Amino acid sequence: MSVLSTYSDLFLRAFGTTIQLFLYSAVGSLVLGTLLAMLRVSPVPVFRVTGTAYVTLVRNTPLTLVFFFFAFAYPLLKIVRLDPFQGAVVALTLYTSAFICEVVRSGINTVPVGQAEASRALGLTFGQMLFSVVLPQAMRSVVPPLVSTLIALLKNTTIAAGFSVSDAGSISYVLSDEGANMLVGLSWVAFCFVLLVIPLTLVQRALEKRWSVAR
Amino acid sequence: MSSVLFDVPGPRARMRHRLFAAVGLLGVLGVLGFIGYRFYDSGQFEPRMWEWLQYETVQLELVKRLGNTLKAFALAALLAVLLGAILAAGRLSEHAVWRVPATFLVEVFRAVPLLILIFLFYYGLSTVQIKLTPFVAVVAALTLYNGSVLAEVFRAGVLSLPRGQTEAAYALGMRKTQVMVQVLLPQALRAMLPTIISQLVVLLKDTALGFIIEYEELLNYAKYLGSQGQFGRPLVPMTIVIAAIYIVLCLLLTWVATWLEKRNRRNKKVIEPRNKDDIEKVALTNASGI
Numbered sequence: 419m420s421v422l423s424t425y426s427d428l429f430l431r432a433f434g435t436t437i438q439l440f441l442y443s444a445v446g447s448l449v450l451g452t453l454l455a456m457l458r459v460s461p462v463p464v465f466r467v468t469g470t471a472y473v474t475l476v477r478n479t480p481l482t483l484v485f486f487f488f489a490f491a492y493p494l495l496k497i498v499r500l501d502p503f504q505g506a507v508v509a510l511t512l513y514t515s516a517f518i519c520e521v522v523r524s525g526i527n528t529v530p531v532g533q534a535e536a537s538r539a540l541g542l543t544f545g546q547m548l549f550s551v552v553l554p555q556a557m558r559s560v561v562p563p564l565v566s567t568l569i570a571l572l573k574n575t576t577i578a579a580g581f582s583v584s585d586a587g588s589i590s591y592v593l594s595d596e597g598a599n600m601l602v603g604l605s606w607v608a609f610c611f612v613l614l615v616i617p618l619t620l621v622q623r624a625l626e627k628r629w630s631v632a633r
Numbered sequence: 634m635s636s637v638l639f640d641v642p643g644p645r646a647r648m649r650h651r652l653f654a655a656v657g658l659l660g661v662l663g664v665l666g667f668i669g670y671r672f673y674d675s676g677q678f679e680p681r682m683w684e685w686l687q688y689e690t691v692q693l694e695l696v697k698r699l700g701n702t703l704k705a706f707a708l709a710a711l712l713a714v715l716l717g718a719i720l721a722a723g724r725l726s727e728h729a730v731w732r733v734p735a736t737f738l739v740e741v742f743r744a745v746p747l748l749i750l751i752f753l754f755y756y757g758l759s760t761v762q763i764k765l766t767p768f769v770a771v772v773a774a775l776t777l778y779n780g781s782v783l784a785e786v787f788r789a790g791v792l793s794l795p796r797g798q799t800e801a802a803y804a805l806g807m808r809k810t811q812v813m814v815q816v817l818l819p820q821a822l823r824a825m826l827p828t829i830i831s832q833l834v835v836l837l838k839d840t841a842l843g844f845i846i847e848y849e850e851l852l853n854y855a856k857y858l859g860s861q862g863q864f865g866r867p868l869v870p871m872t873i874v875i876a877a878i879y880i881v882l883c884l885l886l887t888w889v890a891t892w893l894e895k896r897n898r899r900n901k902k903v904i905e906p907r908n909k910d911d912i913e914k915v916a917l918t919n920a921s922g923i
Contacts (some may be wrong), residue, residue, distance in 0.1 A: 455903035461639045462650050464657040476822050478834070478875050478883035480841035487876075490859065491869040514683055544638075552637060568727055580748070580845035590752045600755040608745040610755065612893045615744035 421593070421603045428592055431608060436586040439506055439575045442569055446511035449546065452519025458523050469519065477514035481574055484509045491579040506578035506585075516572045523568055525560030558629040565622040569615055586610070677869045685864040686874070688704070694854060699878065702850045705768060705840045709775035710833050716776055718781025722813055724788050736782070742781040748842055750774035755846045771840065779836045783846035786828050790821030823897060830890035834883050851875045 424428065457469035476484075488505040500508060529552050535545040579587025586607055595602040645670035672678060674879060685691050723735025743748070754770035765773070794817060801810040822829070855875050859868035 452716045459636065459638055460637070460653075460655060461642060461646075462653045464661065468657070468661050474884075475880060478838070478880045478887075480838035480852075480879055482844055482852060483840035483872070483879060484846070484878055486855070487872050490856065491872045494866075494869055497671055529637050531637055535640075538640055548638070573744075576746040576748040577842065577845070587746070587748050587752070590756055593843050594756060600760045601753070604749060604757040606755045608749050609740075611746055611749065612741055612744045616740070619740075619744070632823070 421598055422606050424590075425593070425598065425603070429610070430588060432584060432586045432589050435503075435584055435622070436572075437577050439503070439578060439583070439585055440572050442507045443510035443514060444571060446507065447514035447571065449516050450511060450515035452522055454519035455522035455526070456531065458508070459517060459526055460504060473516045473519055476513060476629075477488065477520075481509070481577055482580070484513050485577055485581045497517075502578075502582045506575075506581065506583045510571060510574060510578075514567065514574070517567050517570075518564065521563045522556075522560055525556040528559045529555045530607050562622050562626040565618060565625065569618050569622075572614065572618075573611065635839075651794040653716060661704070663818060671906045672744065672869065675869075679865075680916035681865045682867045682870050684844065685858060685861075685867055691858065693850070698849060698851045699769075701848070702837075702840050702843075705771050705775070705843065705850070706833075706837045707847070708835055709766065709772045709779065709840070711784055712776040714829070716780030717787055720781060720784035720839065721787035722793065722818075724784060725791060725813070728807075733890050739781040739784050742777045742896045743785075745865060746779075747774055747778045747839055750778060751842060751846060765845060767846045768877060770846060771848050775836055778839075784828060784834055786825050787818070787821055790825035792818055793824060826897065827894045828888045830893070832888060832892075838879065851878065 425553050447448060454469050454472060457465040458473070461471075485506065488500065488509045491501065492500070492505070533551055533555065534547055537551045542551065575585055576587035579591070589607050590600060590604055593600050646740075675684065720735050720739055723731045724739060726732045726735070737839065751770055751774040754765055754773050755767060758765055791813075798816055799812060802816040809816070840850060841852055843850050847853060852875060855868070855871040858864065859866060859871045861867075
């Protein structure tokens with residue numbers, strides 16, 4: 419307990435940074451992931467190939483490597499200067515969006531073709547079909563895996579600690595500098611993550627149960 | 634061919650699609666061209682930056698580091714599958730004595746970030762005078778995390794089997810352990826093989842986390858060689874090469890998964906799971922156990 423009370427400031431600041439990282443990159447990757455999913459389901463082959471190539475490349479690259487690129491290699495290219503925090507947001511966004519793209523795409527694909535065909539036969543426009551027929555049904559199968567992707571994102575933010583962002587993962591560095599008990603300190607960090615993640619998991623399970631439809 | 638969102642295009646839609654294709658192609662080429670130009674302009678394509686690839690010591694070291702990555706992967710994969718089977722059996726047990734601790738372990742280790750687990754093993758245990766090498770710390774953390782994810786996969790696989798399998802096994806007079814080990818787990822393993830392998834891809838990628846505690850793997854070497862002035866600090870070429878290695882390895886594993894899935898589908902011995910959707914859902918939820 420003493421570690422937590424002595425370093426409560428540090429814990430609050432570090433978890434604040436973690437949550438900031440999470441929120442920025444969650445918004446970023448939701449937007450980019452949805453755009454990529456639009457590319458992947460589009461009727462134009464060039465778009466589809468682009469989306470598929472991006473997803474295949476990024477999904478098979480370790481996140482640590484993406485961070486490594488933005489921390490060490492990217493500054494050499496002299497495009498736009500990014501500080502470590504911004505670099506971390508970009509790395510997390512690029513990485514997570516590939517997974518979000520897959521979730522959204524497979525959600526759209528679970529809607530039976532007949533639904534869209536029927537709505538076209540009724541004379542609905544593309545927008546009407548998308549927003550009142552396809553997306554409401556797709557949402558049900560998208561949201562639970564989307565929540566677990568976001569949980570994974572929350573956990574992945576810790577990797578930024580290895581690349582000079584002072585988030586929850588970096589608590590261990592401060593503790594070791596100050597000679598505090600690392601085992602207890604790190605257990606508290608782990609416990610805080612459990613506290614953050616378990617409610618999200620419960621929400622996800624509840625949604626999954628409530629929204630599962632028999633097709 | 635009509636998809637969910639789009640009907641079969643008519644002549645006007647085809648024209649429009651061609652226009653979009655042209656614009657899209659220009660856009661993609663523009664972005665790639667810009668990135669390529671930045672690489673070229675900052676001198677990343679100069680022969681000097683790639684010279685290191687020709688040195689035999691560098692090649693040997695790369696192979697050695699790749700071996701280290703694969704060693705951690707192989708050991709952690711094996712242990713994680715074993716741990717997953719044990720935890721899954723625990724979670725499915727009828728006795729609360731087994732079920733509650735197994736559920737607790739699975740939930741906790743799935744919720745704690747992998748890096749924090751690695752830190753716990755590497756820095757945390759050293760405060761109680763247990764000094765682990767980076768290799769052991771990485772393997773132990775990967776085992777615990779992926780073991781608990783795989784436990785959920787196995788459990789979903791067992792639950793998806795037709796109930797007749799259990800009933801028939803009991804009717805033959807098998808004990809509970811026999812039913813689980815000889816009847817249910819082998820079938821669940823087969824049904825979930827693609828999901829298990831995609832989790833192993835995640836495990837392979839996560840070995841790169843060893844970089845942060847200075848395990849001597851590929852990225853660690855990239856940082857070392859990338860700071861060598863005599864090669865012109867080839868950080869960018871190094872990153873590209875290592876990304877290529879990882880992508881090839883992961884694609885190989887994924888390819889094995891699809892191959893096994895195809896083979897499974899032909900195999901008559903496999904029993905169709907009760908609910909194919911369930912398996913897909915687990916696959917989706919776990920594929921994001923990234």
